[in-house]
Amino acid sequence: MEILARTVAATRSYGPVTAVDAVSLDVPAGQLLGLLGPNGAGKTTLLQLLTGLRRPTSGTVELFGGDPRDAASRRRLGCTPQETGLPPTLRVHEVVDFVAGHFDSPVPTAELLEQFGLTGLERRQTGGLSGGQKRRLVVAVAFVGRPDLVLLDEPTTGLDVEARHALWDAVRRYHQGGGTVVLTSHYLEEVEALAERVVVIDQGRVRADGTLADVRSLVPARRVQLRAPDLPELAGVERSLRDGDRHELWTADSDALVRQLVTTKVPFRDLEVATASLEEAFLALTSPSNQSMARTTGETAR
């Protein structure tokens, strides 16, 4: 399997702050990888290392087998600009034509604009576009050069549901056609809908790396919520949170837990059982308070 992008123990510091801390990551051809992390986790810096915008303080970064800082290494790469950064005086077709001019055989501008629902806006200056239109434009230009690897930074932030699903379809079509995608998102739903592999980073380090199922399984599979004054010791609870009389319990076997609650005659109400989502795994992996809570509750539950 060809590796399109790779970092080996890549570290990037800004003065005393280490934004990316010894990250080793391979992006094989054909993968759709979701990169998750809270704000300030180092996602942006990691993408900047991969695109050659920044050089690592130590370690190595490779793009298509070369240094991403060489223009030639970026011929098969597609990126999204930030929508706030579009030159406001340029027209929509001018932005696309400008980016297209850098590639061997770009998608014709009219065809690309149609794919991303921008037909009819060709002659608009980008400063006059709505937020959603700008967002579609910046995602569209990532695909204009028929790239083999696309880096999408928060592609659907600010889009309504319909536009978001249309964009997901475009990403899926590209992926089904053999394209490789690295995607960052604030919407865990988006990563769940699209990604095959999930990498969670926090404080510059990789906290989890695996399939969606792998990462989800890092937290107990079920979350049981209920209201009760006090709970006795319950077997099988791997983690718990309490807020007044509201309890949240994570367990591998919610059926057994509910049976226990009934037999111990706890006066509970408002019982809810849910499948733990990627979001919960994410929070458990990245929030320092939850991590320590997971440890302490884990000890007391035993």
Added chain:
Amino acid sequence: MSTPTNIRLTGLHTHYQFTETIRIPIAVIGTTLFPSLSLLFFIVPQPFAQNPGDATRGTAQLAVFAVMSVCLFTYGVGVAEDRALPWDGYTRTLPVGPAPRLMGRLLNGLAFVVLGLVPLVLIARLLTAATLPPSRLALTVAALIGAGVPLFALGIGIGYSLSTKAALAVAQSLLLPLAFGGGLFLPPETFPGWLNAISTWLPTRAGRDLVVTATTGVALPGTTLLVLGGWTLLTGSLAVWAYKRDEGRRFR
């Protein structure tokens, strides 16, 4: 279609940078019309405007001024502004090296220099006794380029090392001292001795002397090429250093 060559990419970057700039007319008018207006208000009404030598010299001085304001504003402030925009970072993820992007900037600035010089030369030709025989045209263009190189490097150095606000402040505070001190508004012959001594070592003075010599044929002072070369070396090093250390907007 084949892989875009650097020449094609240079054309692409020049074209879009020019389009982007020209759509904000006020930014263009400031740097391109100011030298012509200075000529119109400060030289045309004066009696010496009908003296070919004086009028040619005055026009040459303002031509150097036009070059300098493009260098400090289009390059200095413009580069700093572009660097602060995420779009500039994005263009660096495209498969294009620094050469076409820098050449694009250079040519874009040159286009604005031409836009500034055309009305200046037209006004000088129509309303003053200034003359430029065709035999001196090529020499004058070469002299303007020679005078512009250290100023261009200064602009690039400012643009790549400072934030937008700092670049604007530095450009504005350099513009007038360099213009007056270099004899671009008042001829250095009118300077007191101490000012003339300082002026001799300014890049604008050396550039002004070079262009005045090229247009009128007066003797070139012995210091001119030395001063110009020294400043080119100094500002060139600043530009290279600033460009290399730049990684776009800096976060802290």
